[in-house]
Amino acid sequence: MPNSEDKLPTRGNSDKGQEQEDKGALLDDIQSAGGNANTDMPGLRKPDISCSSPRRLISMTEVMETARDVSNMAIAHEIVINSNFQIQQMESPQNSLERRVKEIVHKAFWDSLQAQLNETPPQYSQAIKLVQEVKESLFSLLLPGHTRLRTQISEVLDMELIQQQAKHNALDIQRLAGFIISMMANLCAPVRDEEIKKLKGLTETVSLFREIFCVLDLMKIDMVNFTIQTLKPHLQQQSIQYERSKFQEFLNKQPNALEHTTAWLKAAAKKTANSVSPSQGNRPAVVSPTVVLNQGYMNLLKWDHDGDTYPETVLMDRSRLQQLQQRLDQLTLVASVLLVTSNAVGAAIFGLPGFVDKLKQVTCVLLDGLNCKMFRLEEALLAVSDQVHREVSRSLPEHGYIPLTSEQEATLKGQIRSITQRDNVIRNLIGERIHSYLKGFLSSLSPQNCLHALPGGLAPIQAELKEIGSTFSRILHHNRMVFGPYYSGILGKLLFTDGDAGMDSR
Template identity: 50%
Template sequence: MPNQRDQAADDSPADLPCLEKLDSPTGSPPTASLSSLMEVQNCVSNLSLAHEIVVNRDFRFNPRSPPTDSLEGRVTEIVHQAFWDSLQEELNSDPPNYSHAVVLLQEVKTMLQSLLLPGHIRLRSQLDEVLDMDLIRQEVDHGALDLHRLSGYIVNSMASLCAPVRDPEVRALRDLRHPVELLREIFRVLGLMKIDMVNFTIQSLRPHLLQQAVQYERTKFQQILDQHPASLDFTSAWLEAAASEEALAARAQSDSPDSRGPVSPAAVLNRAYMRLLHWDPQDQKYPKTALMDRARLDALGQQLKMLVLEASVLLLTSTQCGGSIFSLQGFVGKLRHAIAALLEGSHTRETDLRAALLGIGDVVLQQVTEAVRGQGGVALPQGSQDLLRGQISELWKHNHPVRTLIGERVQGFLQAMLQGGPAKRSPELPASLRLVSAELAELGMAFGRIVHFNRTVFGPFYAPILRKLLFPPGEAETPEDSR
């Protein structure tokens, strides 16, 4: 298969994420018919599910059960109880009425068949033989149906097919003697086994899905784009803002403020991805090419904010108290645990953060005093204590010098990880971040995986936008090596 990047290399900068030529669509979306809207909705649903399976390594389906105290939960319970009460009445009648029981046995057989693998030839044959529905109906007509025997076979089949995690629940079925209760529990456990099978299949297919996911997501997004050409408008605005920031940063670092050297498309993309970690929740113009990862990126952004605050508190404390206290065994871990606990949940409102920082100041001074006294030292002077408490309480301000310094160093670390790519090791951390190195490295790896996959999938859509932003018509395009 020809390399699409090579095909486009004749007239594109080397570090453009260009896998193929695509025109950047413009204009307003046409009036959509109901069928086209449904088609787009199906594309979005399939795209979201496929993306979640590939990107989220912990993705799994879970049993859906509404809360028992909700209206849906109460209605569901009433309807189910009415059904099983009706079945009980039919079995207690004289003679017993097995019409609904036969339907349930057919459903059980279908569920068991869905759990069989291609190699289960003998089990499939046994299942057809024991749960022969024509024979069961003849037995019902002649009053010879042995429901207990059939239930025992069903439970034994479930025991041979279930995952180890379901063994206790299947064993519990053997202790049930009441036919209605037994059938009810059989259906419940079979439902769990079907979910187990789906999750097992997803885990088994994930390596193969990874190979196909890039092209699949790209194709599905193109289908959405065909229906709604304006779907890239927010993406264009996102990249344009990043390009402006990158150009300003390049001029600030240049000897000549008026210089206009070429801006690397890779640097623009990396800066754009960094912007997603600090996205204003009120800003609805989120790029649609990153929309499926917004929840993950928002969560990483919150973690990043908490890490910056935590590292800032540690730096202030170390500066005021000296490094000797931080070298005490267990001191840093205990202090970090207290800081993280007080910061938890304080990222949403400024008032919560200010209250949390006031509490952190008191806890820090308390633990520092205990540590100093434990070593037979002298407590910090009252002036130093008040200064440290005040410095920590002021960290709620975005322009706080220490918070700004830590934030810039964290951002530099994450950008260095993006430039290094997924195959290279993490860059060296500055001293001020080493106490949070493990958490920061884990956050950087998670962020890098999202960015790498997104760039691989949507590179063809970003390329023409970046080309128009960075290399307007009439200007020479200067290829640069991708970093």
């Protein structure tokens, strides 16, 4: 059995040589972008944002190259932004043609192997090919410094010797399988221990090799995910310049590719200017580009995904931001229901241990699926009003409070149902307070420890808002780092007559 020094780092050991090799392999494209990723605004020629240049026809080769670059950029972006990023094993849908064909082909293959082994004497040609594939798979899981393991695998799985043994009917398949399983046990991550244990209990050759290949596939995925996690800090350092360089290549092929971003920032600038008081002499007040950009980011949380065209620079995070938007829509309704209930029953009963959590849980359940097309908000809030009334009616007498009168019950239910209306005062107030709170995360130096005051009425959803705020800030901080020079060029032309001003540091 190899010494512990030969264990893969998935068991907790590190290997600097492998780290350097893996880093080089994964960062070839990233490092080719150059630049200093630790700088807030790495050097990049100022983009020439021209809205008048005509569209040009591009070849199919350029289309394919652009698709590949965008795909690579999206993968790099996802690894950096998504803290839970992992490669998953792909499975075809049940009853799909692809899955059915795959099952038929696999069954034919394993049946053929079984037929060969059942011959007298047994035929091992197919089995030997499987052993060769297993050997290559084991090698792929080794680190460069694991010379002892590599030597051991080469000696035991010596294909020339195995072929000679098969020729003289002296091949011991079970012995080879036992060695393969023991090597897999040494190389696998702890999460695969149970699968390895099941392999040791198999004795039928065909079933054993079939399961060995299944576990090896999982181990390869584990190794890829381990490598990604190991290199994540390096990827984070390089990703800003990498994404920007790939986006610049895209712009070189399609100069008008920032028109939706320009329209998005123009709308944000207009909204910001309308909220700023004129300076002395009735001259227009100077608007900070950073304030405008932050307003643009906040507008993404109220985006009309059916009607408005999304900014090109935020496209890779569109689904992620849309999920945050949907979560905020639900939290706005939940907080509105709780505020209405608090006003109706009084702070004393509302402050009872577990009372708010119970109402919150019930409301969240009934509002689940809010953004589905088939969802009926009126029906959901009617059910919410009934459940809230039932919980209030049960809790008041239990704690010595006077039950609600019929008039108070009707008022409570009516106010909850009225939250359906877009212009509902409570709903709009809660929505404004939520956006005001989240806006503070964009300017905070440490979003995870953002300590700005929580507006009234949001205490029941504070934990959820903090989580959303941290995620929102992390996404947009990375976006600002990548596309800052482009925003600078656009906002310079929108806000200043000389067009030379850039993003300020405020």
